[in-house]
Amino acid sequence: MASMGKDRVQSCWQTVRPPEFPKLDCGCNADAVIVGGGMCGLLCAYELLQKGVRSLVILEADRILSGTTARTAGKITSQHGLIYAALEKGMGPRAAQQYARANEEAVSRFAQIIREEKIDCDFSSCDAYVYSCTQEGAERVKAEAEAAGRLGLGAEFATECGELPFPVKGAVRFPRQARFHPMKFACRLAEILRDRGVKIYEHTPAVALNDNRVLTRAGCVYGKNVLLCSHYPFTNLRGFYFTRIVQSRSYLAALRGVPEISGIYLDCEEAGLSFRSASVGGESLLLLGWGAHQTGHETDVSHYKKLKEKARKLYPVSSVAFCWSAQDCMTDDRIPLIGRYRQFGDRVYVATGFNKWGMTGSMAAAEILSDRITSGKSGTAEVFSPDRVNFKMGAKNFFQTAADATASLLRGYAEVPKGSVAELKDGEGGIAAFAGDKIGAYRGTDGSLHAVRPVCTHLHCPLRWNPEENTWDCPCHGSRFDADGNVLEGPAFLPLEKRGPD
Ligand SMILES: Cc1cc2nc3c(=O)[nH]c(=O)nc-3n(C[C@H](O)[C@H](O)[C@H](O)COP(=O)(O)OP(=O)(O)OC[C@H]3O[C@@H](n4cnc5c(N)ncnc54)[C@H](O)[C@@H]3O)c2cc1C
Ligand code: FES
Structure with missing residues (x-):
């Protein structure tokens, strides 16, 4: 297993360091084994513990909190862009109601845990807005306010957002939402879990699953329940x-x-701007988010430059303290997949596909899965069920996704080397010719050569060079690798093969 994520640009939250945990050194048994030490895995462990499950093991491939949780925007809200009008129409009022309830309860549960455990994480209650700067967008926002109103979310349509540096045509306001410092919260949660007897193992990737047996390099970990987080x-x-x-x-x-x-x-358009303030090391910073593209599919490689230009235009006297990127799993119908993983044993569960709303999504998953494990039922599980078939909301996206993946695959196989390895200039990377083969090569700014076989170790798709972040990105399912082939983001967990001159 390669080290995962070592050299990535840090987010503003990562000035807070998680506690360290040992590597697993032999097999063991537990009531519940949780794979993944991000927000979702930690919250699942916490809720299971609260409901009386005592023997818990968390297996983390890298360091805990080294994944998307460390790079989030940290908004805690049931307002997930424009979703409720679409949900009502696509899946019906009952599903929309369940989704709203699960996420509203998640917001309250964060507040409760933070209060009861006295977690110092800059949590503050606030209003959440989705806005639009166009008349057409404002109509959609209005429809969302009406749908959210019918679901009892206390939503209101507003015609201005006075805190934004531009006028809007309309916005939907949700009251009683929140923001926090996700790393301060999650690091303290990990300490609480450790102090209450949860066994956390870092640098311990799960490499295979055989019903309730999770295979690691140190041995097999058997869980009466297994949660894939x-x-x-x-x-x-x-x-x-x-x-x-x-x-x-x-x-x-x-x-x-x-x-x-x-x-x-948040702008109502998918790739629009997002705003929140945050306190980082005692300093107030404004977090400006922007952009959305499928991993490995971008044609534009100037995202950072464009984001900084937007920041300068909106806030001319500001300066950039941190700048980073992150990715999340998106589902075809925009609803997370939380529930039983049917293709394995009876008691294997999955929580994924948070659609960039994985703070409340992780909390909802923790509630649903801990309820199912301890009492066999959960009031909001149905809408999130991985078994659902939802052609009204998902079919178009599904076929589009399959078509995009196939097109990227073909483009990758057909990619012609730009030249030989020897022709690469300092700081340049891409597919290059070497000894009659195609290899993936990057020449560092110091002239050093980093060469790999540019084929993803997940399901063998050809990788694309991302010159903006000097990474190999997989257009099929979004794994990412650094120039030396170390895994940065899954689903792949094996490094790339080394290639080229020694
Ligand atoms: C730009 C951006 C902004 C966002 N902003 C918000 C926001 O404001 N509000 C909100 O609600 N959500 C937001 N999200 C979404 C949210 O951050 C994520 O959904 C959430 O952090 C996912 O948590 P997780 O625990 O599922 O994943 P992660 O934090 O990625 O944790 C998964 C862990 O599993 C480990 N792992 C992977 N494979 C293995 C293996 N084989 N064995 C063992 N361990 C393994 C990884 O190393 C990792 O530590 C945002 C997402 C993005 C991309
Ligand atoms: S083939 Fe690369 S992520 Fe699946």
């Missing part, structure tokens, strides 16, 4: 989850010199 399910073919999930990347900048805003804001 590894962001993208690490299991390759079973369940065909890779046909239902794509990974989408977005970009964030934390700006100095911007007055604090009290609300949290």
Whole structure:
């Protein structure tokens, strides 16, 4: 197993370091084994513990909290872009009601845990807004306000957002939402779990699953219950989850010199701007988010430059303190997949596909899965069931996704080397010719050569060079590797083969 994620640009939250945990050194048994030490895995462990499950093991491939949780925007809200009008129409009022309830309860549960456990994580209650700057968008926002109103979410249509640096045509406001410092919260949660006897193992990837037996390099870990909280399910073919999930990347900048805003804001367009204030190391920063593209599919390689230009235009006197990117799993119908993983034993569960709303999504998953494990039922599980078939909301996306993946695959196989390895300039990377073969090569700014076989170790798709982040990105299911082939993001968990001159 390669080290995962070592050299990535850090987010503003990562100035807070998680506690360290040992590597697993032999097999063991537990009431519940949780794969993945991100927000979802930690919250599942916490809720299971609260409901009386005592013997718990968390297996983490890298360091805990080294995945998407460390790179989120940290908004805690049941307002997930424009979703309720679409849900009502596509899946009916009962499903929309369940989705709203699960996420509203998640917001309250965060507040409760933070209060009861006295977690210092800059949690503050606030209003959440989805806005539009166009008349057509404002109509959609209005329909969302009406749908959310029917679901009892206390939503209102507003015609202005005075804290934003531009006028809007309309916005939907949800009251009693929240924002926090996700790493302060999750690091403290990990300490609480450790102190209450949960066994957490780092640098211990799950490499295979055989019903309730999780295979690691140190041995087999048997769980009466197994929860897959590894962001993208690490299991390759079973369940065909890779046909239902794509990974989408977005970009964030934390700006100095911007007055604090009290609300949290999001454009109703998928790749639009997002705003919130955050306290980082005692300093108030404004988090500006932007962009959305499927991993490995981008043709534009100037996301950071464009985000910084937007920041300069909106806040001319600001400066950029941090700038980073992150990706999340998106489902075909925009609803997470939480529930039984049928293709394995009776008591194997999965939580994935949070669609960039995995703070409340992880909390909802923790409630649903802990309820199912301890009492056999959960009031909001149905809408999230991985068994659902939802052609009204998902079919178009599904076929589009399959077509996109196939097109990328063919483009990758057909990619012609730009030249030989010897012709690569310092700081340049891509597919290059070497000894009659195609290899993936990057020449560092110091002239060093980093060469790999540019084929994904998940399901063998050809990789694309991302010159903006100097990574190899997989257009099929979104795995990413650094120039030396180390895994940055799954589902792949094996490094790339080394190639080229020694
Ligand atoms: C730009 C951006 C902004 C976002 N903003 C928000 C927001 O404001 N509010 C919100 O609600 N959500 C937001 N999200 C979504 C949210 O951050 C994620 O959905 C959430 O953090 C996912 O948590 P997780 O625990 O599932 O995944 P992760 O945090 O990625 O954790 C998964 C863990 O599993 C480990 N793992 C992987 N494979 C294995 C294996 N084989 N064995 C063992 N361990 C393994 C990984 O190393 C990782 O540590 C945002 C997402 C993005 C991309
Ligand atoms: S991530 Fe599945 S083939 Fe690359």
